[in-house]
Amino acid sequence: MGFCGWAAGTLWKTLILVTLPHLTCHALCPASCLCGLDGGVQCHGNTIADVPELLPVNASQLLLDRTNITVINKQSLARLRELFDLDLSSNRLSSLASGLFEGLTNLTNLNLCKNSIKKFPPTIFHNLTNLRVLAICYNELEVLEAGIFDDLVNLVELKIHRNKITSLPLHVFWALRNLKTLTLSSNRLEAIPEKSFYNMPKLNKLNLFNNPLQLSCNQLFPNCWICEPPKLFANYRLSSIPATSHQRYVQLAPLFCRSLLCHNKQQAHPPSTAFNAVVWACPGGCKCQETKILCSGLSDFPTSVPGSTTELWLYDNRLRRVEDGAFRNLTQLRLLVLSRNQISSVSTGAFGGLEHLEEISLHTNLLTTLQAGLFQGLPSLVNISLEHNSISSLPSGFLRGLSSLGEIDLRNNSFPNLKQESLDALAIAKDVLLQQNPWRCDKDILPLRDWLKKHTSKTNQTLVVCETPFSLSVITVCTSHSAPFVMIKCTSQRSLYCCTSRTDVACADDEPIVPSCGKHSLTSDSKHLPLNLKHIEISSTPLTLIPVGVFRGLPNLEKIILKLNKLRRLENGLFDGLVTVTELQLHGNEIESIEAGTFDSLENLVMLHLAKNNLSTVSTDWFSKLHKLQTLRLYENQLTTIPDDIFVNLPNLKEIGLQDNPWHCDCNLIPLHLWMK
Template identity: 40%
Template sequence: MDLPIDLHIFLLLLAISGVLGACPDGCQCKNNKILCHGRSITEFPSSVPGSTTTFYISNTNITALKPDDLAGFAEALGIFVVKDTGIREVFPGTFDLTHNLGALGFTGTELNDLPEALFLNLVKLESLTLSGNKLLVLRPAWLYSLAALRTLDFSKNLVTSVPEKAFRSVTQLEHLTLARNGINQLSRDTFRGLSKIKSLRLNRNALRAIPAGAFDDLVSLEELSLQDNAITHLPANLFSQLQSLQKLYLSSNRLTSLPEGILLNLPNLAQISLYENELQSLSPGVFGPMAVRELWLYDNRLTRLEEHTFSNLTQLRLLVLSRNQISSVSPGAFSGLAELGEVSLHTNLLTSLQEGTFQGLHKLVNISLEHNYIHSLPARLLQGHSHLGQLDLHNNSLLNLPSELLSTLTVANEVLLAENPWKCDQDIVPLRDWLIRNPTKANLSTVVCLTPSVLSGDSIAELTDEELTLSTPTAVPDITPTEKRRKPHTPAPKRSTPSPAAEATPTQEQGEDTSSGQGNGEGVSRNTQIIIIAVVCTAIITSLIVCCVCWRRNNRGSRNLGRRNKNNSVI
């Protein structure tokens, strides 16, 4: 918590004002306020005026505090702060005479412990800051006599546990910060009796569980920070007594589910964070009526959204469900969200959406569906919407879009369509015509064909009817792209001449265009091949006969004619 007097304001006042009265060496003084700053200061300043009410020590090399250091101005002292100083020890009795001290702070020091009775006489102390030190324990004795304490900041230390009765005597406490320690467990009675506390910060610890009933006495609590722990589950009635709660932070834990009814009795809740958990599902009974305007659920493991899951969040403006594993969204998942202005479903596993998914969301402005696997969308997906700011569909699996859906996209100011595998055949004509009619609603240069290969990389908005006809397989198969349409970075296509044995020989020269058994018009026809083979065979047989006749004439009487090896024949 911030101290009653801001250090930076105090420095500014000193900078613009002259030095009044006696002031210790190396310090600056004004109106009974003293600032001692600098590494050259190694001992506590002497000759401090007895009327000093505020004393700041910052960035010095003072290593210890003793009772004699404050004795000369103890009665007048109201605020005492030590910041970013190498103090390692505070001797017992140092604050015994500072009965009027209202704010005390040690931040950024080398302290690892303090005397148990150090604050025994500080009955008027309202703010105690022990943040950013190396304290290993939180001793209940430090707080026994601090009946007036309203703010306690014990953040950024090395504490791993909190004694069960540590806060039993500070019943007026309104702000308690225990963040950024190593606290790994709490008792059911740790916060017993703290009915006036308004903010409790337990974030960035090592908590794995919260005992049932741990917060039952915190009826005035407005802010609860539990983020950045290792919490795996929460009791169903954990927040049942926190009807004043306005802010609840549960992000960056290991929650796999939320018990039904856990958030039902929080009518004043306006902020809640649940992102970066391991939530796998949300039941319709999780969220009760509340004033939440933003709900962050990204980076979980949600797989589907059931009907009426968010129907009680009637004031919700922003719903973030990105980076989950959602593959299904029920048509009524967003029912009741009449004030919703933006929904983010990007980076999930969606392949399609059902009609009625966004029905009734008349104030919806932005829809994020990018980085999914959407291959089709219902024609009436946006029916009933009169205005839309942005619809993001880039990086999906869309081949084309139906005319009826495109007619509703005119209500959008911007439609992002890049990085889809657009198939540029006759079915792409509705999208082409829509892009031509609405050139300002999409970045035309990024909406390009993927297939067929002859049109790959071409802007869909620039396609002609002739090109689409030629690219259709049923018209003229495998048309070779012309030099006009070839992109500068695309090499000229190589032609291949398939042989009858092509199917039995799967290996092809790398980079060679292959077909599925169809010729390209340059090969030899099948009938011609048969004729050539017949002619060659006839010639070979004739040669063999002639050779045999000649041999017989030259070798008459030979009895070994039938024993000659047939392998000597040339085929």
């Protein structure tokens, strides 16, 4: 039996599971830290100015980053002899004491990036013979002392990019015979000593991008190394470029080279293991892990992303547009995440050339339309995430050519209906998520209703529910009938939904009352509204405030919808006397504060929708009188934690939506974790 056959109104208990890290708050852990049962210790925050005392001596991992520490005493780490992972990045260190790491012979990973260190003591890394990864990038280093790396015989990766180094000591890397990756990009190197990389048999990636160098492979490696023609020209000057290459590429850019491939003539390396020199630097604002790149804090798309990238994560940035060819060089890309930005426009050719792309995420942006042909030329695409936007229609043939499409997520957009040609396009997907849209069940909903009945396996049809008219608001689209459908005509900025039924919305002599909301405020006078009004909607307006008194004298109200406005705060008294209201929708506003007592009169409230606002805190007192509340939605706010007693007065709560908040997953979330269990 398909989902259409299920009874409408079935209650679903939806739990947004929060998985807490294995952390404990026991007394043996410093107050400013979190200590895991597996030996991990995390100490973060601007309140930390010194290395915490009494760190567990059995700690195997110490993440002491993003603090205000300026100096580390030599004895601060001496007891932590079981450490294998030490992260001191993003602090305010300008120097390190000689012998600071003495005795930490088990260290395999050491991160000192993003400090202000200008010079290391010559013996700072001595005796760290087990170290495999050393990161000293994003500092103020001007010189490297001779012999500084001599004891790092097992080092595999060395990151020195984003410093101010002007020269290298002779043979400074010769002890690193196991090194595979060396990153020296974005320094001030003007020359490299001859034979600097001769004694490094396992080196297969050397990054010298963005240095004022002029060099060729013959200057870097023994005579057994030869150069192929450069593949790309951009941002890097080379002195030896074959004439054929110049003739071929001169139209692309000035004579700058970004890619230089060098091959060992004495070994038959396949192309996949060829030495790759002067290829790329991890773009600014990004973290790079092999072929995965994650970027944050960006207003523009990163430049110089390597063509070998398979995953590009650009979520939680400030990107606004995606232009044609934005990713044209990323021909190996398989995952592209553009969610949680401010993207309002994506050009038709934005994803051109991404023939291997399998998944694209554009959820939680400002999209209102999609361009026809946006996903053409992506034969490998399996998943498309477009949820949490404001898309109201789909262009004809927008999924043409996607023979492998598995899931397309269109939840929580602005679809009132879907045209037949759009539904025909969706039929190629295995799963189609359509819930949480403002489906308007008039005659234009019939194509969607029939499509749902035909494709029972593609979507959970019990969740695709009419939002308007209010008389059908608990009816699923696929179980509704054509008889009740009437033409509904409203202004584009309606304050009350218009229909022909006096009990559904405000009507006088069968004419709808539609006060103007084309301004930023309402008057508190409601005397022109009939006393029998049950449902009211004020949506998609520029209103920033609804004053106390607007709903006074409307004792029969059952549903209030105030979504997609610009409301910034809710005042105590706004809902006074509304004891019959069971549903209150306030999502999609800019609410930052709610006065205590605002919801106290809503004693019969069953559903409260506060998602997609700017709430950074919630108070237990807000919900203390809502004993009948079953659904509470707080997703996509700015919450980092919630009170541990928030559920005390909510005995009937069945659904709580908390996803997509910037949670601090510490001990304060344990009550939520236990409640969900």
